[in-house]
Amino acid sequence: MLSKKQARAFFLGGTMVTFLIFIGLTIYSFSKGQDQSNYGNITEQVVRGKKIWEANNCMGCHTILGEGGYYAPELTKVLDRRGPGYVKAVLMSPIPWEPNGRKMVAYGFSEEEAADLIAFFDWIDDIDLNGFDRVVSPLAKGEDPLATEEE
Amino acid sequence: MKYKSQKVAYWFFAFSMLLLVLQLTYGFIMGFARIGMDGLHDFIPFNTARAVHTNLLVVWLLSGFMGAAYYIIPEEAQRELVSVKLAYVQLISLALVGVAAIIGYHFNWWEGRKFLEIPRQLDFLVVVNVLLFLGLILVTLFKGKRKTTTALVLSMGLLFAALLYLPGMLPFDSQVMDSFFRWWVVHLWVEGVWELIMGGILSFLLIKLTGVDREVIEKWLYVIVGLTFLSGVLGTGHHYYYIGVNKIWLIVGGIFSAMEPLAFLAMALFAVNMYRKGEKKHPNKIALFWTLGSAIVSFVGAGLLGFAHTLPQTNLYTHGTLVTAMHGHLAFWGAYGMIVLAIISYSLPNMTGRKLYDGARGRAAFWTANIGMVGMTVAFGVAGVAQVYLERKLKMDFMVVQNEISIHFVVLIICASLFTAGIILYIIDFVKHGRPNDEALEMVEVSQ
Ligand code: HEM
Ligand code: HEM
Ligand SMILES: [Fe+2]
Numbered sequence: 001m002l003s004k005k006q007a008r009a010f011f012l013g014g015t016m017v018t019f020l021i022f023i024g025l026t027i028y029s030f031s032k033g034q035d036q037s038n039y040g041n042i043t044e045q046v047v048r049g050k051k052i053w054e055a056n057n058c059m060g061c062h063t064i065l066g067e068g069g070y071y072a073p074e075l076t077k078v079l080d081r082r083g084p085g086y087v088k089a090v091l092m093s094p095i096p097w098e099p100n101g102r103k104m105v106a107y108g109f110s111e112e113e114a115a116d117l118i119a120f121f122d123w124i125d126d127i128d129l130n131g132f133d134r135v136v137s138p139l140a141k142g143e144d145p146l147a148t149e150e151e
Numbered sequence: 152m153k154y155k156s157q158k159v160a161y162w163f164f165a166f167s168m169l170l171l172v173l174q175l176t177y178g179f180i181m182g183f184a185r186i187g188m189d190g191l192h193d194f195i196p197f198n199t200a201r202a203v204h205t206n207l208l209v210v211w212l213l214s215g216f217m218g219a220a221y222y223i224i225p226e227e228a229q230r231e232l233v234s235v236k237l238a239y240v241q242l243i244s245l246a247l248v249g250v251a252a253i254i255g256y257h258f259n260w261w262e263g264r265k266f267l268e269i270p271r272q273l274d275f276l277v278v279v280n281v282l283l284f285l286g287l288i289l290v291t292l293f294k295g296k297r298k299t300t301t302a303l304v305l306s307m308g309l310l311f312a313a314l315l316y317l318p319g320m321l322p323f324d325s326q327v328m329d330s331f332f333r334w335w336v337v338h339l340w341v342e343g344v345w346e347l348i349m350g351g352i353l354s355f356l357l358i359k360l361t362g363v364d365r366e367v368i369e370k371w372l373y374v375i376v377g378l379t380f381l382s383g384v385l386g387t388g389h390h391y392y393y394i395g396v397n398k399i400w401l402i403v404g405g406i407f408s409a410m411e412p413l414a415f416l417a418m419a420l421f422a423v424n425m426y427r428k429g430e431k432k433h434p435n436k437i438a439l440f441w442t443l444g445s446a447i448v449s450f451v452g453a454g455l456l457g458f459a460h461t462l463p464q465t466n467l468y469t470h471g472t473l474v475t476a477m478h479g480h481l482a483f484w485g486a487y488g489m490i491v492l493a494i495i496s497y498s499l500p501n502m503t504g505r506k507l508y509d510g511a512r513g514r515a516a517f518w519t520a521n522i523g524m525v526g527m528t529v530a531f532g533v534a535g536v537a538q539v540y541l542e543r544k545l546k547m548d549f550m551v552v553q554n555e556i557s558i559h560f561v562v563l564i565i566c567a568s569l570f571t572a573g574i575i576l577y578i579i580d581f582v583k584h585g586r587p588n589d590e591a592l593e594m595v596e597v598s599q
Contacts, residue, residue, distance in 0.1 A: 004300075004370040011377035018384040018407075025385075029397035030328075037327035037395040047324045057263035060198020065394045066471030067330055068265055071185070071197045073549035074471060100550035101187060105196050120326075127327065130401060132393030135467060135543055 036128035049120025156232035163218030170211035215491030227302035228295020300369035305351025361429025382410035412454030422446035437513035441493035452481025474535035504591035520573025526566030534559035
């Protein structure tokens with residue numbers, strides 16, 4: 001039968017080994033050639049957009065990259081779906097946007113702030129999402145997102 | 152209760168109950184908003200309600216864990232807490248930071264990072280607060296007469312939970328990096344170090360309630376937390392499938408996260424077997440209900456419902472839908488909500504001297520809350536599966552789908568009312584116990 005000492009060794013050993021592998025894989029995934037996060041294309045405008053995104057907790061209603069609240073549409077690929085003009089109108093609207101009976105906060109952003117956010121969405125849209133972008137994009141209609149992954 | 156200083160725990164538990172009630176209130180605000188009744192939109196928009204709901208959840212659980220530590224550590228270490236006064240200072244400062252954060256959320260003062268919305272300025276105060284807490288616990292433990300495995304695992308869980316808060320404070324320009332390190336907090340908390348805390352509390356309760364030999368219980372405790380880290384650390388990869396990081400995580404995350412339910416299965420088998428094995432039956436039946444209930448419901452909510460969407464092939468479609476909310480509710484409830492209610496049910500009679508061990512109200516609270524929560528899980532689940540199918544398979548518009556599934560939120564609200572009724576019964580019991588007092592010290596516990 002397993003003794004308490006062996007049980008503790010299992011705990012400490014397992015933790016150490018998996019933790020080291022975890023750190024290794026983290027470094028690997030952001031290393032040159034392996035990074036697929038579109039890091040190189042971050043501009044100052046994208047950063048400004050991200051700040052606005054965070055300051056207003058947009059993620060409290062919307063998902064982006066599949067993360068956030070489930071109350072409002074996924075915003076990955078939103079420019080594909082709606083086009084920048086529509087998105088700008090939503091962002092600048094002085095009254096709550098509610099085409100389907102569910103209200104968005106009326107931020108009434110300035111032209112410049114809206115442009116920053118659109119730059120942020122545009123940057124998001126070029127990230128390699130391992131196929132998820134095709135699930136949330138209308139361009140994927142009728143296509144199996146996993147099918148093209150092997151190429 | 153053996154040491155006077157254990158009484159501090161009472162106030163952490165009371166604070167915890169207060170926040171729980173507030174959390175549910177904001178849950179209802181969101182539930183009603185989802186069926187078109189969003190009259191509060193101008194004052195409490197959905198994102199505010201959501202941040203308040205989830206942050207209150209985390210804080211009432213943490214306050215519960217802290218209370219548990221203040222109760223358990225003196226008893227395990229066999230000495231009084233090093234400073235009761237500082238423990239009260241810690242509680243009050245925790246409450247102040249919490250209140251400041253919650254109020255701030257109503258005035259657009261936050262960071263839009265799911266679960267970690269607390270603004271950076273307050274983050275530093277959180278750190279100070281937690282350091283004070285850890286200081287009190289660890290010094291008590293190391294000055295104590297004995298250092299049991301139960302106490303060590305519990306303290307280690309609390310210490311690592313504090314350390315893991317730090318990566319969440321790093322600023323990044325990239326949304327991907329932000330999200331990547333946010334999971335070091337969120338995932339490594341609930342599927343890692345919090346399980347140590349849960350395991351420590353569970354083991355303490357089982358020792359007290361079943362009378363099974365400490366050596367046996369603590370041996371299995373090591374096996375369980377061993378399984379937790381073995382699967383949970385690399386299992387973080389299940390959040391990295393589709394956020395813009397390397398494909399390697401599809402394989403690593405898929406394999407290791409699929410093993411995570413083993414730790415929860417072990418926890419459930421462990422609790423049930425110790426209960427069967429135990430010869431001494433402690434009269435506190437309500438505490439036993441919550442203890443075994445936590446071990447079992449966490450296996451269903453975290454283990455089974457987590458597994459249901461953890462493989463990359465399924466997660467591709469369910470990622471970021473109401474399916475996740477279904478799992479989030481039952482997992483948090485079973486693993487962490489119920490274990491906090493278990494330690495409260497166990498310790499309250501000991502601190503107050505009132506033996507409301509087996510009343511009808513206590514039982515009704517247990518069953519009503521659990522049946523309500525299972526109903527809520529089903530409502531979220533049905534809504535989620537329908538959403539995935541209509542939106543992700545049939546490519547219907549988001550809001551069209553939301554209107555289609557809004558009926559399930561009527562069901563959600565009904566079940567949430569049942570759940571809330573159970574919680575209210577629990578809190579009535581809590582209040583009826585009265586205040587902690589020193590006379591309770593003389594009470595000899597049956598199973599010591
Ligand atoms: C007590 C333990 C657990 C708790 C409290 C918990 C809670 C949660 C919560 C709140 C989320 C949503 C996070 C977010 O989107 O920001 C989540 C996501 C997730 N959980 Fe768990 N969980 C637990 C255990 C597990 C286990 C054991 C598994 C796997 C077997 C699992 C699999 C997942 C997956 C795959 C997601 C991502 C869903 C998505 O892509 O949207 N969870 N969990
Ligand atoms: C009165 C009872 C409750 C109601 C009506 C309720 C309702 C909700 C709603 C509507 C959401 C937002 C989902 C979305 O983004 O659209 C939510 C999120 C959440 N709630 Fe509750 N809730 C209740 C109780 C609880 C309890 C008791 C817990 C934990 C034990 C809990 C944990 C959570 C978590 C972790 C999330 C975030 C889920 C995620 O992002 O995946 N809730 N709740
Ligand atoms: Fe996770």
